[in-house]
Amino acid sequence: MSITLPESFKDKMKDLLLEEFDAFIDSYERPRKYGLRVNGLKLSAEAFEKLAAFEGGLVPVPWAENAFYYAEGERPGKHPYYHAGLYYIQEPSAMVPAELLDVRPGDRVLDLCAAPGGKSTQLAAKLQGRGVLVTNDNARERTKVLAKNIELAGIRNAVVLNEEPAVLAPVFAGWFDRILVDAPCSGEGMFRKDESMIGEWEKHSVERCSLMQRDILKHAAHMLAPGGTLVYSTCTFSPEENEVQIAGLLGACPELEVVPIPLAYGWAGGRSDWAREFGGDTERVESVAGTVRLWPHLTEGEGHYAAVLRKRGLKCEAGETEPGQKAEQGGKAEHGAIAAEHGGMAERRGKAERRDKAEHGGIAERGAIAAEHGDKAERGAMAAERRGMAEPGVNAEREARAPERRGNSERGGKSGRGAGDRGRAIGSEPERRGGGKRSRDEQLHKRAGGPGGGRGSGAGVVDAAESWRRFAADQLVGAELWPGEIIAYGSRVYLQPPGMPSFDGLRVVRAGWYVGEAGEHRFEPSQALAMGLRREEAALTLQLSADEEAVQRYLKGETLIIDTSRLEQSADAPDRTSLQEGSTLKGAELSNKRVVPKGYVLVCADQYPIGWGKIGGDGLVKNGLPAGWRRM
Numbered sequence: 001m002s003i004t005l006p007e008s009f010k011d012k013m014k015d016l017l018l019e020e021f022d023a024f025i026d027s028y029e030r031p032r033k034y035g036l037r038v039n040g041l042k043l044s045a046e047a048f049e050k051l052a053a054f055e056g057g058l059v060p061v062p063w064a065e066n067a068f069y070y071a072e073g074e075r076p077g078k079h080p081y082y083h084a085g086l087y088y089i090q091e092p093s094a095m096v097p098a099e100l101l102d103v104r105p106g107d108r109v110l111d112l113c114a115a116p117g118g119k120s121t122q123l124a125a126k127l128q129g130r131g132v133l134v135t136n137d138n139a140r141e142r143t144k145v146l147a148k149n150i151e152l153a154g155i156r157n158a159v160v161l162n163e164e165p166a167v168l169a170p171v172f173a174g175w176f177d178r179i180l181v182d183a184p185c186s187g188e189g190m191f192r193k194d195e196s197m198i199g200e201w202e203k204h205s206v207e208r209c210s211l212m213q214r215d216i217l218k219h220a221a222h223m224l225a226p227g228g229t230l231v232y233s234t235c236t237f238s239p240e241e242n243e244v245q246i247a248g249l250l251g252a253c254p255e256l257e258v259v260p261i262p263l264a265y266g267w268a269g270g271r272s273d274w275a276r277e278f279g280g281d282t283e284r285v286e287s288v289a290g291t292v293r294l295w296p297h298l299t300e301g302e303g304h305y306a307a308v309l310r311k312r313g314l315k316c317e318a319g320e321t322e323p324g325q326k327a328e329q330g331g332k333a334e335h336g337a338i339a340a341e342h343g344g345m346a347e348r349r350g351k352a353e354r355r356d357k358a359e360h361g362g363i364a365e366r367g368a369i370a371a372e373h374g375d376k377a378e379r380g381a382m383a384a385e386r387r388g389m390a391e392p393g394v395n396a397e398r399e400a401r402a403p404e405r406r407g408n409s410e411r412g413g414k415s416g417r418g419a420g421d422r423g424r425a426i427g428s429e430p431e432r433r434g435g436g437k438r439s440r441d442e443q444l445h446k447r448a449g450g451p452g453g454g455r456g457s458g459a460g461v462v463d464a465a466e467s468w469r470r471f472a473a474d475q476l477v478g479a480e481l482w483p484g485e486i487i488a489y490g491s492r493v494y495l496q497p498p499g500m501p502s503f504d505g506l507r508v509v510r511a512g513w514y515v516g517e518a519g520e521h522r523f524e525p526s527q528a529l530a531m532g533l534r535r536e537e538a539a540l541t542l543q544l545s546a547d548e549e550a551v552q553r554y555l556k557g558e559t560l561i562i563d564t565s566r567l568e569q570s571a572d573a574p575d576r577t578s579l580q581e582g583s584t585l586k587g588a589e590l591s592n593k594r595v596v597p598k599g600y601v602l603v604c605a606d607q608y609p610i611g612w613g614k615i616g617g618d619g620l621v622k623n624g625l626p627a628g629w630r631r632m
């Protein structure tokens with residue numbers, strides 16, 4: 001065998017698996033499986049199959065939406081489509097937990113242990129831009145990668161936090177419809193994919209991981225709304241971190257029950273006998289048979305464990321649940337996970353849609369998703385399944401870190417603490433200083449009435465929000481209909497999903513969709529804005545073909561000189577006062593008449609945005625790609 005497994009691991013697995021052990025151990029001789037998941041927020045799986053050329057072909061992953069196996073040797077992390085956020089490279093069995101969570105558009109979803117964001121991007125795709133994804137990780141460095149992956153995916157309705165579950169629990173008590181706990185674990189299912197995990201396994205004991213998992217689960221259960229669903233998952237095989245955790249949780253939280261997972265695709269049931277043997281709550285061990293194990297010798301994946309739990313109780317009708325308040329008011333009982341398993345989904349979806357309408361003024365929004373990786377990215381993907389010990393090493397968004405710090409000396413006025421303190425923004429984000437309830441006005445936000453709406457709450461705020469509105473009116477199409485609240489932290493402007501509780505005292509990495517920075521004289525759109533746009537939402541686009549050299553040059557951060565016939569102005573573009581006279585003409589016309597618009601242009605590869613450029617009258621496009629997003 002090429003992989004040297006720890007003897008103590010082999011001994012334990014032999015005792016557990018008995019006659020299955022040989023098949024299990026032989027699986028380490030077989031090549032690992034490679035997978036990617038198409039970003040349903042940007043395109044369909046069918047469209048992707050037509051667009052992308054994979055020499056070894058793409059084979060659907062049977063248990064996941066829009067997901068494919070690809071052959072070893074392909075380099076999807078190198079392609080411009082990766083930089084356009086069209087897919088996320090993800091180990092196929094790691095796709096299972098988010099599928100089991102049965103997320104519907106409009107849900108409030110928490111991904112509690114989320115970095116680097118593989119499952120978060122999957123969950124966001126299922127939300128389709130409606131509802132909210134709160135994505136959290138307690139490792140500060142890892143949240144930078146998480147934030148970047150959220151932005152690369154073009155997700156508009158996510159908030160990124162960097163907190164301990166114990167801190168989140170009182171803020172979000174009973175608030176979430178869906179919670180994923182993809183727990184830090186000993187990573188036994190990672191050995192074939194990433195041999196360095198063997199060393200990690202030896203360092204971080206099963207016992208230590210078990211303690212962390214128990215604590216995380218307890219707080220997660222507290223944040224789940226009655227009728228809501230929680231999925232617990234690990235990429236390890238040890239019963240102590242799997243069945244025993246679930247039995248323990250059921251004992252501690254009698255309002256939770258296991259929703260049995262149908263066995264298909266070679267999945268095996270959870271092991272009650274192992275739960276009993278390893279000290280699981282004896283009264284609860286039977287129900288863990290309804291959880292699921294993916295074994296590398298029985299499925300086309302590296303291995304995973306997952307449990308679906310539902311919180312008994314009634315769920316509120318739309319709008320009746322306040323943050324931090326248990327939703328026990330009217331409304332019929334709702335059900336939980338796994339779409340295929342349950343009736344009444346239509347009812348649930350109807351409720352979600354009603355709530356969504358209530359929150360969004362009835363305007364549906366699309367969102368977006370994507371990937372990470374490159375070659376480094378491949379390694380980053382591995383980190384995705386690690387249990388939290390991994391150093392991401394992938395560049396987080398660096399743009400605007402300094403400005404954001406400036407921005408953090410905001411009103412709100414209480415004395416600040418040192419960087420990294422609770423209440424400070426992380427990486428490049430807004431910060432809350434001190435405790436205390438923050439009023440909506442203190443938050444410096446304006447209600448989104450679109451670029452033209454809102455009411456001022458203070459000079460600085462009004463300027464930042466106004467600056468955004470002017471930019472949006474001038475350079476974007478339809479932004480006035482986007483849901484969310486415009487929130488400014490200093491000069492940084494966000495669109496925050498509606499109805500969020502106060503983040504006072506929390507470490508906030510992204511308060512919502514970061515749309516850009518308001519300068520004294522102009523608004524500078526963010527890379528996150530570019531990645532979250534559809535091409536038709538930008539007034540002016542530069543249309544490049546993904547396989548042309550200009551795209552590679554752009555991705556390296558170079559300036560481009562373009563044939564202005566490649567420019568396209570949206571037919572629906574609003575009054576573009578910042579553009580030169582005559583700039584409403586289309587590409588070829590623009591070129592013929594030698595009239596070239598100036599200002600921001602959304603650079604697209606095969607129609608998918610990859611970043612901003614700034615065009616001068618001479619056809620020179622200055623590169624707007626932030627350093628951390630460039631291809632090295």
Ligand SMILES: C[S@@+](CC[C@H](N)C(=O)[O-])C[C@H]1O[C@@H](n2cnc3c(N)ncnc32)[C@H](O)[C@@H]1O
Nearest residue numbers: 113114116117118119138139182184384386388
């Ligand atoms: C298995 S990884 C998550 C992978 C991620 N779900 C994905 O699909 O990309 C576990 C994560 O849990 C985080 N973690 C560890 N302890 C935590 C805690 N107490 N609270 C929140 N996150 C924690 C680690 O930093 C790590 O990023």
